[in-house]
Amino acid sequence: MMSQSVxxxxxxxxxxxxxxxxxxAQARKAQNYTVEEISEHIKIPVHTISVLESSDLEKLPAPTFAKxxxxxxxxxxEISEDEVLEKYSLAVPRDEESSLRPRSNLPGEASSQSPLVKSITMLLIIAGIAAVIFGSFKYYQEKAGAMEGELDNRAQSYTGSSLDSPAINPSETEQNPGLSGDDKLLVGQLDSSEDMSAATDEQDVAAVAGDTDNEERPALESEVETVTEEEIVAEQAAENDIIEFFAENGSWMEVRDANNARLFYNMVPVGSTKVIVGKAPFSVTxxxxxxxxxVINDLEVDMTGYIxxxxxxxxxxxxxxxxxIIQ
Incomplete structure (x- = not known):
């Protein structure tokens, strides 16, 4: 009987x-607070406060939140927090409390928020960006080198010895003056100085014949002046167009006239000027x-849009x- 009582x-x-x-609950009632007033002050739902005061473990949230x-x-x-928590800990089953306890990092396990992981991640990102930049730079450098090599090879191939036909220098072209049936002066190219001399002799003969037949041909000029080479070149330049190239760093080029005749196909040395006379429009590469x-006919050409x-x-x-007119 005594044992049962104990x-x-x-x-x-x-x-x-x-x-x-x-x-x-006793502390709340002693201070004359209602459940609603407690809820308003500590921002905890009324239902949760009621569950706490009834010690209903099944309706309480996880131990972490309940504590x-x-x-x-x-x-x-203003009562002892530790005392109340100690009673709660005694009431909560051990297995439930341990199962709801936050898992800590295992020994040797690095957290994703640790400075080491952050540092490694940052290094990997920087290395990736650097690799992309280096790869892009290398690609464009190799591409630029290949283009430069191609231009150099093409420029070397445009030498005088490898051309299909020699360059035409209008200033060195000899002319062949003569008279047509209408008494007009005709200009043609001569292949040698002997042809020039022969043409001059024929002009002298024609002039003498004109003097003797002056009465029969009153409209014919009494005298034909000797046409010099400089006058012929000046007349040719007046009838044609002049295009000039000023190559500051040298330039290979091909120039054709309106009839698609090749006027020049060679290299222009560094700092040199090339003057070409022909019939426009000129096709230039x-x-x-x-x-x-x-410069064409003393007008500078803006070819920016064609480079x-x-x-x-x-x-x-x-x-x-x-x-x-450029196109």
């Missing part, structure tokens, strides 16, 4: 030690276009009065 007393003591909610609510409630009532100036990425240019150019 066991009953122990059970009541244990229940009292684990009834954390009763302590909270937070108990601590806030006890602090507001040239290298080193960015450092080469083009290609590889520093070459292909265009047709002519003039109409003071206007330049």
């Amino acid at each position: 066991n009953k007393s122990d059970v009541e003591t244990t229940e009292k030690d684990t009834d954390f909610g009763r302590q909270l 937070g609510y108990i601590r806030a409630y006890a602090k507001f009532l 040239m290298g080193n276009a960015k450092t080469t100036r083009v 290609r990425p590889n520093n070459t240019a292909i265009f047709r150019v002519s003039t109409d009065g003071q206007d330049i």
Whole structure:
């Protein structure tokens, strides 16, 4: 009989030690607070406060959250937080508390928020960006080198020995003057100085014949003047167009006239000027276009829009009065 009384007393003591909610409820009532007032002050739902005061473990949230609510409630009532939490810990089964406890990092396991992981991640990102930049630079460098090599090879192939036909220098062209049936002066090219001399003799004979037949042919000029080579060249330049190239860094080029006749096909040395006389429009293909100036009939040509990425240019150019026509 005595033993049963002792066991009953122990059970009541244990229940009292684990009834954390009763302590909270008694403290609240002692300070004349309602559940709603407590809820408004500590920002915990009324339902949760009621569950805490009834010590209903099944309706309480996970131990981590429940302890937070108990601590806030006890602090507001100015009672011992540790005492209430100790009773709660005795009431909560060990296996439930341990299963809901946040998992800590295992020994040797690096957290994704650790400075080491952040540093390694940052280094990998920087290395990736550097690799992309280096690869792009290498690619464009090799591409530029290949284009430059191609231009050099093409420029070397445009030498005097490898051309299909020699360059035409209008200033060195000899002319063949003569008279037509209408008494007009005709200009043609001579192949040698002997032909020039023969033509001059024929002109002298024609002039003498004209003097003797002056009475029969009153409209014919009484005298034919000797035409010099300089006068012929000047007359040819007046009838044709003049295109000039100023190659600051040298330039290979091909120039054709309106009849598609090749006037020039060679290299222009560094710092040199090339003057070509022919019939416009001129078809021009040239290298080193960015450092080469083009002037046609004393008008400078703006060929900016025709310069290609590889520093070459292909265009047709002519003039109409003071206007330049380029295409």
